[in-house]
Amino acid sequence: MLEITNIHATVEGNEILKGIDLQVKPGEVHAIMGPNGSGKSTLAQVLAGNEEYDVTEGAAHFLGEDVLDLPAEERARLGLFLAFQYPVEIPGISNAYFLQAGLNEIRKSNGLGELDAMEFQELLREKMELVAIDPRFADRPVNDGFSGGEKKRNEILQMAVLEPKLAILDETDSGLDIDALRIVSDGVNKLRSPERSFILVTHYQRLLNYIVPDYVHVLFDGRLVKSGGKELAYELEEKGYDWIKEELITAS
Amino acid sequence: MHEVSNATEKEHYIEAIEEMASQKTPEWLATLREDAAKRFAERPLPHRKLEAWRFTNVNPIIRNPFQPIAESGVDQLASSDVHPLLYANDWIELVFVDGWYAPKLSRNAGPGGAAKTAGLHEAIAAEDDLVEAHLGHVLGDGGNVFSDLNTALAHDGALVHIPKNVELDRPIHLVFVSSKTATESVIHPRVLVIADANSEATIIESHVSLAGEPRYFSNPVTEIRLNDGARLTRIKVLDEGPQGYHLSTTQVRQDRDSRFDGFTFSMGGPIGRNELNIVFEGEGAECSLRGLTLTEGSRLVDNAISVEHHAAHCNSWIGYKSVLEDKSHSVFCGRVYVAPGAQLTDSNQLNQNLLLSDKATVNTKPQLEIYADDVKCTHGATVGPPPQELVFYFQTRGMSQAMARGILTYGFADEVVNETPLDPVRDRLDRRVFDKYSPK
Numbered sequence: 131m132l133e134i135t136n137i138h139a140t141v142e143g144n145e146i147l148k149g150i151d152l153q154v155k156p157g158e159v160h161a162i163m164g165p166n167g168s169g170k171s172t173l174a175q176v177l178a179g180n181e182e183y184d185v186t187e188g189a190a191h192f193l194g195e196d197v198l199d200l201p202a203e204e205r206a207r208l209g210l211f212l213a214f215q216y217p218v219e220i221p222g223i224s225n226a227y228f229l230q231a232g233l234n235e236i237r238k239s240n241g242l243g244e245l246d247a248m249e250f251q252e253l254l255r256e257k258m259e260l261v262a263i264d265p266r267f268a269d270r271p272v273n274d275g276f277s278g279g280e281k282k283r284n285e286i287l288q289m290a291v292l293e294p295k296l297a298i299l300d301e302t303d304s305g306l307d308i309d310a311l312r313i314v315s316d317g318v319n320k321l322r323s324p325e326r327s328f329i330l331v332t333h334y335q336r337l338l339n340y341i342v343p344d345y346v347h348v349l350f351d352g353r354l355v356k357s358g359g360k361e362l363a364y365e366l367e368e369k370g371y372d373w374i375k376e377e378l379i380t381a382s
Numbered sequence: 383m384h385e386v387s388n389a390t391e392k393e394h395y396i397e398a399i400e401e402m403a404s405q406k407t408p409e410w411l412a413t414l415r416e417d418a419a420k421r422f423a424e425r426p427l428p429h430r431k432l433e434a435w436r437f438t439n440v441n442p443i444i445r446n447p448f449q450p451i452a453e454s455g456v457d458q459l460a461s462s463d464v465h466p467l468l469y470a471n472d473w474i475e476l477v478f479v480d481g482w483y484a485p486k487l488s489r490n491a492g493p494g495g496a497a498k499t500a501g502l503h504e505a506i507a508a509e510d511d512l513v514e515a516h517l518g519h520v521l522g523d524g525g526n527v528f529s530d531l532n533t534a535l536a537h538d539g540a541l542v543h544i545p546k547n548v549e550l551d552r553p554i555h556l557v558f559v560s561s562k563t564a565t566e567s568v569i570h571p572r573v574l575v576i577a578d579a580n581s582e583a584t585i586i587e588s589h590v591s592l593a594g595e596p597r598y599f600s601n602p603v604t605e606i607r608l609n610d611g612a613r614l615t616r617i618k619v620l621d622e623g624p625q626g627y628h629l630s631t632t633q634v635r636q637d638r639d640s641r642f643d644g645f646t647f648s649m650g651g652p653i654g655r656n657e658l659n660i661v662f663e664g665e666g667a668e669c670s671l672r673g674l675t676l677t678e679g680s681r682l683v684d685n686a687i688s689v690e691h692h693a694a695h696c697n698s699w700i701g702y703k704s705v706l707e708d709k710s711h712s713v714f715c716g717r718v719y720v721a722p723g724a725q726l727t728d729s730n731q732l733n734q735n736l737l738l739s740d741k742a743t744v745n746t747k748p749q750l751e752i753y754a755d756d757v758k759c760t761h762g763a764t765v766g767p768p769p770q771e772l773v774f775y776f777q778t779r780g781m782s783q784a785m786a787r788g789i790l791t792y793g794f795a796d797e798v799v800n801e802t803p804l805d806p807v808r809d810r811l812d813r814r815v816f817d818k819y820s821p822k
């Protein structure tokens with residue numbers, strides 16, 4: 131599904147990612163944890179195609195395609211989705227209009243017919259129910275004036291509508307209350323399938339109680355320095371990141 | 383000293399003024415015209431060193447000897463030509479062709495209803511006292527060299543009178559149409575609106591061109607007097623033809639507790655200028671001035687706004703937006719004057735410009751002249767392309783950059799449209815904005 135080899139990326143001349151390797155197979159859920167500023171969002175943005183970041187070395191293949199040269203929209207049309215850590219607000223454009231336009235672009239490029247307004251309304255209603263979002267959000271401008279938690283849920287709604295093959299959720303759990311966390315996790319779990327993969331960026335082990343990962347990785351100073359099963363998340367929760375730092379120092 | 387007489391450029395206008403003076407006219411009007419002619423002769427035509435015109439090059443208008451128009455092209459028009467410009471059967475809609483009132487193309491006009499509407503020429507001929515009492519007096523010595531020219535030469539236009547306590551149940555639409563007959567001509571439409579105490583009304587003023595691409599110069603002046611407690615919404619649509627130059631002046635005088643809601647949509651014509659002057663003369667008056675300018679090619683639109691607070695407790699809000707493509711140019715000036723004693727003034731302005739091309743130009747400036755101490759005046763301006771982080775968000779949802787920019791632009795512009803009252807007006811504007819920017 132996704133194969134990343136030795137990715138280096140810089141922003142404004144600073145190297146943030148310093149050689150990342152990662153393989154995600156269909157149906158797998160990978161969690162990426164790591165201290166603030168270690169490069170988790172940078173990795174997510176680089177994969178989604180944000181041109182603010184320069185990839186200076188390495189490759190990324192998604193469903194066999196070399197995606198680093200593709201513009202972001204073509205990655206999305208292939209089935210890559212990013213739930214942003216900080217979703218932007220788009221005044222003047224309704225959620226429904228935005229999502230319908232996006233979905234139809236993705237459908238068109240996959241040889242599917244466009245959904246008309248009626249068909250889309252029906253689909254949206256269904257998906258809003260799935261992620262327990264108030265139907266009135268359909269007509270509100272995208273994220274405009276939404277609370278932090280509402281924005282995160284709106285990202286999950288978009289994921290549910292666009293039905294990507296690989297979803298990267300960048301701290302979608304941060305800022306959610308317990309109920310919202312459960313709703314979001316339920317939404318993700320309902321979308322889990324043998325064909326669909328997830329990368330969850332998170333700081334909290336509690337998310338992984340709801341969405342049980344196959345692998346947990348630690349991103350530290352631009353490198354994936356440790357990988358393990360879900361028990362690694364418990365260890366991190368308990369001990370923090372210092373012991374990893376010490377391990378690294380001892381190793382070098 | 384700069385040469386200010388502009389003798390050659392003014393020559394054909396002075397001739398027209400002399401010709402006008404030879405016609406039989408009521409004395410008050412002759413005096414009004416003479417005074418205006420004098421001011422016109424004295425004031426310099428715009429040039430780059432005049433602050434108010436620094437960024438607005440009107441040489442194409444000045445250097446072309448646009449001729450006075452002898453008669454309107456109304457006989458060449460069928461009502462089906464004009465019909466698409468109108469809104470609704472039960473609205474009061476007055477059509478003016480090449481500056482002349484065209485009763486047979488108009489509907490529901492006249493003195494019959496709750497409000498009085500009339501052609502200005504016929505109102506003057508009928509010795510309407512309102513016209514004599516107010517024409518030229520709302521403008522006073524405000525305005526500019528072109529509004530002087532209008533006062534000196536205007537021969538027709540609209541009179542609108544909303545009597546005391548009348549809440550008009552239907553909008554008034556004034557449609558100024560330029561026909562082929564206006565080719566190489568200058569027209570000076572004149573509108574006089576008197577809203578008596580506690581009245582309420584909505585007026586739409588459309589400036590459009592019919593048939594082909596005649597080159598013409600439209601130089602309208604609108605005078606609006608709002609008496610105590612009067613509420614008026616005025617929607618101006620500047621949509622001249624591809625060679626229709628437009629330099630307009632609107633002057634509003636507001637008495638105590640009156641409210642003016644102004645909308646200015648600028649969408650057509652090579653050079654368009656909307657000078658809008660609000661004067662608060664009574665306490666507790668307020669105005670909200672909204673504008674949307676859409677330019678492309680090498681078009682230029684200038685919104686020169688002035689709000690003068692001469693009384694205390696008045697509020698003014700100015701919110702103008704521009705969307706610019708190609709090498710087009712948008713100029714905005716928001717002047718706010720607060721007289722000594724105009725305490726508790728609350729004035730805010732925001733000018734937002736969306737650049738869809740890096741060759742487009744924006745000149746924007748606030749001009750605050752504050753002589754009272756207990757006031758709140760804010761101003762702000764933004765100029766730039768659709769933000770990259772927003773465009774990227776669209777891309778991650780499968781949409782191209784072009785599509786993202788189109789949708790973002792539509793959303794930006796439509797915000798002003800959405801605030802416009804009257805469904806038929808809003809729908810027509812919305813369609814226009816949608817067709818212009820939304821991705822195909």
Ligand SMILES: Nc1ncnc2c1ncn2[C@@H]1O[C@H](COP(=O)(O)OP(=O)(O)OP(=O)(O)O)[C@@H](O)[C@H]1O
Binds near residue numbers: 164165167168
């Ligand atoms: N656009 C940018 N300009 C400059 N520096 C940036 C930019 N984006 C990221 N950085 C820097 O790159 C580093 C990694 O940032 P990143 O957002 O990837 O961290 P993170 O692991 O997601 O952190 P957090 O857990 O706080 O979300 C930080 O030092 C950050 O300041």
Ligand SMILES: [Mg+2]
Binds near residue numbers: 172215300301
């Ligand atoms: Mg982050």
